[in-house]
Amino acid sequence: MELFRIPMRGSVLLWAILTQLLLCRNGVFAGNGTKACKLQDESASQRKVLERLEPLAGKNFSVTVKEEKENYRYVFQLCGDAGGVQKAGVIQQTDSQAKPTIVGSYTSTKAIGGSDWVMLIYHNGDNYDSHCNNEARKAIIMISCNKNKEGDLEVILEDRDRQSDCFYLFELDSSAVCPPVQSQLSAGSIILIIGFCLVAVYLIGGFLYQRLIVGAKGMEQFPNYAFWVEVGNLSADGCDFVCRSKNREEAPAYRGVTADALDEEPEERDDHLLPM
Known part of the structure; x- marks a missing residue:
């Protein structure tokens, strides 16, 4: 029995290693954060904008839009597989669809940032069926600064009534794009x-x-x-000594008489008391 235990343990270890390698390949176990996003035009400025969104990496943000005939559920993930769909940054799901629609892919990303906002654009989604000349879908996610509210995804509009350059517009509030608070003390x-x-x-x-x-x-x-x-x-x-002043003496009223002369007391004479 001991002879069979060693090969079994080795096979279990081998299967564990292969499973981890498969997860790393699919991006589930990689943990690359914003580095998993592939920019259309690689630049240091866009990469810096993506680094500001690092706290949001690996999180799924979802919202459901109810319409007359169908409920549409959108899932967004920053530089990761939204809803588990490989290479999908934003997906659209309905009850009648067996396969979700890829609205935008993080393998074709564009990032634009301001002082308190970031606009993330995912290109190369699934093609439209009968709109926009069957071009590929595109998702625009506007991430705005909000220190009191975190992680609420909203669908603003789907602009598909044009010949080209159609897009889905989403909005997300997050404190990740808020500017750092500077000290007000001098x-x-x-x-x-x-x-x-x-x-x-x-x-x-x-x-x-x-x-x-x-x-x-x-x-x-x-x-x-x-x-x-x-x-x-x-x-x-x-x-x-500095602030207080003493009273000064008044000048005499008559000319020719000094104050010293007025202060002198008359000398008493007692010569007449002496015996002659």
């Missing part, structure tokens, strides 16, 4: 905040040290109390 504001934090740490830490370690009471709990009192006294003296 350098001066940051310095003030740091300064206030340092002052708060100094006051609270000094108060706790004076009260718990030194055992101070009353105003002496204030850190470096003697130093700040001296600073206050010096500041008051400086303010008194």
Whole structure:
């Protein structure tokens, strides 16, 4: 029995490896994200726009549109197989159709982006039966910034009443295309905040040290109390010297008489008291 267990284990391992390789080939296990999209005109700018949508990769977004005779269900996936249909970026399904219709393929992609929006275009869908000169279908997905609402796919219109260049227009709200929030604080504001934090740490830490370690009471709990009192006294003296003015003496009313002469007191004479 031991001789048969080893080949069986090897066969199971071989089947597991083959299954993973098959999944990687079909794009289910690859995990390439936006790199799986093939651009019609490869450029760094379009590739950068696709990289902004990386958080949406691998997710299916669906919406159902009810009409009089039929219900149409649309499935969109960014750079992946929508609804499991290989190479389909957007598909259309109905109850009466056994096979879904490919509206657009991510193997023929075009990406245009702005500050808070991205327009994704999937070309090379299935051909129309009796519209648009039987040209290939095309899907346009307008992804707009919305920080409060995520992942709601909407069908705006299907423009097929023309001779060429028909398209399906979809709209999707996502925070992935929102611009990064920049700090509104200036350098001066940051310095003030740091300064206030340092002052708060100094006051609270000094108060706790004076009260718990030194055992101070009353105003002496204030850190470096003697130093700040001296600073206050010096500041008051400086303010008194600079800002306050003393009363000036009035000038004498008569000419020829100085203020010094008026201030002199008459010298008392006591010579007449001496014996002759």
